[in-house]
Amino acid sequence: MSQDAYATLRVSLKGGIARVTLDNPPVNILNVAMMADLRRLLTVLRDDDSVRVIVFDSASPEFFIAHVDMTLVDTPDAFDELAAGLPDGVNVFQALGELLRHQPQVTIVKLAGTARGGGAEFVTAADMVFAAMGRAGIGQIEALMGIVPGGGGTQYLTGRIGRNRALEAVLGADLYDAETAERYGWVNRAVPADELDGVVDRLARNIAALPDGVIAAAKRAIVPEDLAEGLLREHEAWAGQFVRPAAERLIRDGLANGAQSRHGERDLEALLRGLA
Template sequence: MSPDERSAVRRSNPRDGVALLTLDRAASRNVLDDELRDGLIAALEATDADADVRAVVLTGGSEVFAAGADIRAMRDQGFQDAIAARGARLWGRLAAVRKPLIAAVAGPAVGGGCELALACDLVVAADTAEFSQPEVRLGIIPGGGGTQRLARTLGKHRAMDLVLTGRRVSAEEAQRLGFVNRVVAAERLQDAALELAETIARRPAIAVQLAKRAVLAADETSLGAGLAVERELFLLAMASDDRREGMAAFLERRPPRFTGR
């Protein structure tokens, strides 16, 4: 994507190796309509293809992360309309992102907005953040992975509590439940997320991407299959120039010079 002022998603590169993607529809509370979804898909594809980007921060700004689906557009949809809707493309693209993706959440992350945060690899939340899956109140259920990711992250009973009641969860409770990594003061949110991304970006890119794949395999496979995936990815890491440089630097007591090869 070549972002400009008209883009639904703004991209900047505020730190070395880090891309910042900002959902830029504050007037509509970053509702996940087709325009914003398409803009986010394009931004994710661009950052994934950019060799200079080694970690990505996704934020909705200081007031709201994302308000979820466009209920006005959904209200008159029927079964066939829902099948034909192209919104599901976003969730598939998020699952395919190779680079670490950090959600920086302030204000409400509601419905699809909560699912968007859950689909990221790490979540940094402002103390103003709130998370909810309120779909049951509208006669539907989460459709972007909310039931599955919450159950895998929190366990069945805690996921049932959030999905069946639709209640809101504060940033502090979300951290206790296990789907927020860090809670910071609202004015520190962007800096805290960028600092975390920058730390990851300093690590050897091949090892980081392989490690992400290995951890994700734990959610998607049995223990035996996950261990096999981990072993395969470990062997790939052993074949990299960065592995040789990292070990040499450790033994020589000097800073490593990683090249991404």
């Protein structure tokens, strides 16, 4: 696997573990380039029997994946090429989450920065998530832009934390710290920041060292829920809101006031609430 194949990822393979570092400065926006890289990487790894575990982390100490690129409001056709050939019933954002959710390898996220919107959806689609205390944050911020999650978030969240807390996360649109996310079941475990690497690396090595067939057998037994109907409902809800004038205004005003900059992303919730 050539490192040069990916503009926004750094990938290393060793001992049955693929370590993937997200690197799309300044804030790891989930734009066309990052989405294409992630799709290509996951597709390549699906057929690589030498890889048993995929661990995702970030080159940025502050941001895991900020959210989907908000400039989509000005370039609605930007993802058309990625959307070509998708399975029926999912949009381009949902397709990424479903690819991750059905990956044959075990997927683990080391969350040591913030993940909002589409970033939170990617995190929630992974098999396991370990979050650094005092550094990690996760939230579905879409409601503050006049929309709802459209990349699987509503469905993935409900499966993880239940309907009542999913409604709280989607409509409250707050950023949840590691401890609260653990208590809700959004992440596997909240871990002291200086122990995160050790905890995840030990787990990844132990899983990669299991006898042949064990990972595949476990993934056959603990199968992801079929979310086809829910994903269709989610897409219709998201698309119906995205075309409303209020959503366009909030997204444009957010960009004009610092969204997708390091400064603005540090408290994006407050920035967007101020615009409303």
